[in-house]
Amino acid sequence: MAVLSLALVGGSAFAENETTTKKGTIAYTPLTLSNPFFKIIGDHITAEAAKNGYDTLMLDPDMDVKKQSDQFDDFISSGVTAIILVPCDRLSIGPAVKAANAEGIPVFTVDAKCAAEGVEIVGHVGTDNFQGGELAGQAMIKALGESGGKVLVLDFKKAHSCVLRVAGFKKVIEAHNAGRTTGKIEIVAELNGNGARTEGYQSTADALQAHDDLDAVFAINDPSALGAYTAIEEAKRQDQIKIIGFDGQLDGKQAIKDGKIFADPIQHPDKMGRQIVQNIMKYLAGEEYEKDALIPATLYDKATADNDPDLK
Amino acid sequence: MKNIDYAKLFPDYGTLLVLLLLCIGFSAVTLEEQSPTTANAAKRLAKRMANELAPGSNVIVLTRQGGDGASFAAALKENLAKVGLTVAQTVVGQPADARKALVKQGETENVLAGIATDKHMANFCNANLTKISETHPSLAKAKVYQPQSYHWPNFLKKDNVLNIMKQISVVAIIAIGMTMIIITAGIDLSVGSLIAFSGVITALAIRGLGGDDPALGHLWLGSLAGVLICGLVGLFTGGLVTLFGIPAFIATLGIMFSARGLAFIFAESEPIVVQNEAFGWLGRGRDILGLPNSVILMLILFAIAHVLMTRTSIGRYIYAVGGNPEAARLSGVPVKWVLVFVYTLTGLLAGLGGVMEASLHVTGDPKAGNLVELQVIAAVVVGGTSLAGGQGKILGTLIGVIIIGVIRNGMNLTGVEAHMQSVVYGAVILIAVLVDRLKAKGIRLRKH
Structure with missing residues (x-):
């Protein structure tokens, strides 16, 4: 009661009809x-x-x-x-x-x-995850070269975006394998990396026990890719096993520069943030805007990392 | 001069004072300009427009869809006609609809004198009208009218106060049982997991009974199943604690992990959607005087628990067991039955909390209730119940829960960053325990 009356006094002390700039x-x-x-x-x-x-x-x-x-x-x-x-x-x-x-x-x-x-x-802005997955597939082909190899996929089925990444990845790998007798890229396991370091590490460590001839890992984001790296480093196989990540977070980019991760299709959160606000402004002005805007991913590899001013 | 025992006043009203100060603080920082959308505001706005515009002039009404938008527009239309202005169009919609309406109006080339709006559409008109009237000159003279604003804290709006009460209802209901357990000098870490367990069991039972199109009866039976099974889990915990003398901390820690795991296994790790929106009645419904059903349930349960703890022998037994179990046993208190009672009751209440939580989202989610046990314990401790047992009040717990809810809501309204929110929670709990210690030491301050 006392709170109410106190606040009442405080509230009415302000003049009516005051305009703010916000x-x-x-x-x-x-x-x-x-x-x-x-x-x-x-x-x-x-x-x-x-x-x-x-x-x-x-x-x-x-x-x-x-x-x-x-x-x-x-x-x-x-x-x-x-x-x-x-x-x-x-x-x-x-x-x-x-x-x-x-x-x-x-x-x-x-x-x-x-x-x-x-x-x-009323509106959505996202990354074109399927296209990003295709980029990851192309990077994988480049990483493994003509000899092909065995690949572990660390997925995160709970997130639709990650399911799309894996689908795009598989599409490119399948197209690559079609009509080949040698140098195929074979997905030997798809495990849950939970999009996190801990599970990425655990799943990769388990996969290394099951497949001692693993050649590469595709992880659906940077934390699980870095978890995979820890497991691979522990097994002292970091020189043989290539990792493709996703996202392009700062520690992921640094890992690419250090050669721990081969490449990342990166998203552009800066563009996404700006785009969504611009769409809101258009909505508020009653103007037309793209209701479902997809921002394409781009590939970030060692060469990009070496020229990145954000990295040490 | 009369001596007042301030030390005695402090524990009784100390938490209430903290709550009061919090409310005042948050009211002060969330003071904002509010724009009324009542029938009265519409009447005043129409009068103001009649005074300024020539009789019979063309006006249009624009309000935002949702909330009071439609009723405000209807009231404006009625009042504007009454004061002798010609309402050419009434549009309730989104900004794109407002733009369309203005363009349509502009094309008629009847000079528009005024636009009656709510706050949102006034913002739209102020930002866009000049531009639109460049191509549609008949709009150029139109003046935008919106209701006179007043200042009131967002924190103290009726909807927000109900919002806080609704948000705390699950934690509050479980805190009733937790208070009793802590008064017996025990603890229950399993309640958070039981929220998930109950929600999943409820959703599965509803699906099992009613398939893809469950009837109302199935919803009730399913909810009952969720509550009762959690009651059985509580009974089991009580058995572990009394028959085998396992410390409550360890027994309930075990239940915590197992119940969470089972919730995930039963749900196959996916949230289970209940295929009948009526299931949201308990968590989202507002049937009596606009009060959320979950809040009414919470208040009823607190009233019952208060009577139970202060007026019945079971209440006295609970305090006696916590104060000194040996003395209680010797004076004929059935100590073991009292313990079984409090753990079973807490299981039932956690089950009920789980049903409420599932109802809120119309989904049984195995991830639900994560770390809620700690929120519940924090609320009980902040409410003045001593972890050493023997002391504590149900109404104190209610205040404790409200304090936690008010802090959370206030920090969200003001946009305090998440890690800082954690720091503040921690500080509040520490202060509460500090008060608890001071009380135990019996620091007495006397007035001269």
């Missing part, structure tokens, strides 16, 4: 901010939003869909202009998105899509 707030809740990829997207969202006169409210659900749902409620309470979402779970986040829809707050997704039924997502 146009509104754009909210961002990614999978997790511990992954630099989402932090870079967030930083570019903040910068682009500021350029357009908007504040940013960036929260970290830490991969927990319950926390992310709660954050949606908090966003609705603070009356944000738009919400940018990377779903922690593409189905369970549905009711929270619906709540925002009911309030008329537009919801955009970046990187990963929301697959719940009956939700309204």
Whole structure:
């Protein structure tokens, strides 16, 4: 009671009809901010939003869909202009998105899509993961050369984006193998790397026990690729086994420069962050924009790394 | 002059004071301009427009879809007609719809005098009207009207207060059982895993009973299954603690790992969607006076638990067991049964929490409830229950849960960075324990 009355006094002390220069707030809740990829997207969202006169409210659900749902409620309470979402779970986040829809707050997704039924997502910006997977396949062919070899794939089936990467990779490898009798590239195992160092390490260590003639690893992101490297280094086979990663995070890029990883198809989180805000601005102005924008991945190898000013 | 025992006041009202200060603080920092969308605001806006515009002038109404958008637009339309203005169009929609409406209006070449809007569409018009009227000159003179704004903290908006209560309801309900366990000087680490276990069992039972199109009865039966099975797990824990004398910490640690693993195995590692939106009733529904159902349930359970702990013999037994189990046994308290009771009750409540959590997302998720046991324990400790046993109050726990919820919500509203949120949580728990120690030492301050 006392709180209410105190706040009442405080509230009414302010004059009515005061105008502020701020146009509104754009909210961002990614999978997790511990992954630099989402932090870079967030930083570019903040910068682009500021350029357009908007504040940013960036929260970290830490991969927990319950926390992310709660954050949606908090966003609705603070009356944000738009919400940018990377779903922690593409189905369970549905009711929270619906709540925002009911309030008329537009919801955009970046990187990963929301697959719940009956939700309204007004725009998406993502990486063309299938094309990125094809790049990874081409890099693998280059890494193994004419002799071909045995490949381990570290996947993460829970994320649709990672499933697409593996599909693109396999398409190129199959095309390469078609009509060949020698020098085929054979996928001998597909294990769960969970997109993380720990599982990437464990799965690779297990695969090395089962296949002592392994020639290469394709990991669907940098943390699992680096976990794979640890296992390979432990087995003292780092000179024979080539690794292709994905993402192009800073430690992944450094590993490419150091020769630990052969190459990465890299995503462009900076472009994604800017693009999503530009789409929001177009939405708010009632203009046309690309509802499902895909940003192509590009290949990052040792030569690119040697010229990268961000690396030591 | 009368002596007041401040040390006695402090533990009783100390946590309430902390809560009060938090609320004041968060209200101050979330003070924002609010724009009303009530029928009254529409009436005032129409009057203001009638005063400034010539009678019979052309106006249009633009509001954003969702929330009160449709009702506000209808109220504006009605009031504008009443004050003698001509409403050419009423559009409730997204910015693209507003643009279309303005262009359409511009093409009629009837001079537009005013646009009645809510806050969102006013922003749209202020940003885009000049540009549009370059090609459609009949819009050039149109003035944009929006309701007079006022200042009020986002934190104290009714929706946000309900939002906080809804968010804490699962932790709060489990904290009832946890308070009793901690009063008996025990602990239960398994409750977070039981949330997932119960949610998965519930979703699977519903699917098993009703297939792809479960009826209402199946939802109830499935939920009951989830709650009861967790009750059985609690009974089992109670057995481990009393019959075999396994320390509660170890017994419940074992249950914690096993229940989590089983949840993943039963669910085949995938969240199980319940194919009937009615399942969201408990977690998302608002049936009585606009209060969330989960909050009503929470309040009822707290009222029952308060009576149980203060007015019944089982309540006295629970305190007695925690205070001194040997003395309790000698004075005829059935110590083992009391322990079995509190662990079973906590199992049931964790099961209920799991059903609520699953209901919120209309999904049984094996990942749910991760680390919730620590939030529950933190809330109980912050609420003034001593880990040494024998002391504690159910209502104190309610305040503890609210404090945790308010901090979380307040930091989210103000956009405090995640790692800093962790630091603050930790600090609050430490302060609470410090208060607990001071209380135990019985520091007394007296007024001269």
